[in-house]
Amino acid sequence: MPLERVAGYLIPMAEKASVPVCVHYDHGLTYDKCIEAMDLGFTSIMYDCSTLGFEENLEKVGKMAEICHSRDVTIEGELGHVGDNEGAGKLEKPEDFYTDPDQAVRFVDNTKVDSLAVAVGNAHGDYKFPPRLDFERIKTIADLTGIPLVLHGGSGLSDDDFREAVKRGICKINIFTDIDKAGKAGLEKGINAGAATLTGLMEYEIGAMKEVVRKKIELFR
Ligand SMILES: [Zn+2]
Secondary structure, eight states: OOHHHHHHHHHHHHHHOSSOOOOEEEEEOSHHHHHHHHHHTOSEEEEOOTTSOHHHHHHHHHHHHHHHHHTTOEEEEEESOOOBGGGTTTOSOGGGGSOOHHHHHHHHHHHOOSEEEEOSSOOBSOOSSOOOOOHHHHHHHHHHHOSOEEEOOOTTOOHHHHHHHHHHTEEEEOOOHHHHHHHHHHHHHHHHTTOOSHHHHHHHHHHHHHHHHHHHHHHHO
């Protein structure tokens, strides 16, 4: 869906919400897309240059942070690289892609990002192997940088993983696959309950997704 449509649909809902809601443009991969998101009214962006080298990531995100802050928009960077699970188990030393604490300090000090996505054993999508998060690394980076840390790839982590990660300094969690799957389970439930139309099924889907989100909000405290 074009970004313009997403913005037109979501931003008015966020503005009407009874609690403060930010509309975040996640994994912005290009300068132009991030600017477009801000022009459309997104209140937060992620500029993801994590596949580039450290210096280039720092320079590009630093420049974007200046623009964001001049427009009262918050910015998230990523250091280390949170990959997807397609490559899981194929890496000899996955730690090579983890966020380095000393680099994190330099990155945050120089770019002035408001939050930092970290690579600590997490991955996008469905985990093929039980994930093992590096909790010590989360705490070290949180203590050294003093800014909120972001955990991508939240689907498939256990409740204990979340509690521990939050305790160690994770402040924002990106989670989609688990909510997406709940939607599918809701549809199945609706079909089994005899719902005869697509519109009849939607309440089952939305209800199931809402329930997962509600539980996660409580769990993340
Ligand atoms: Zn992500």
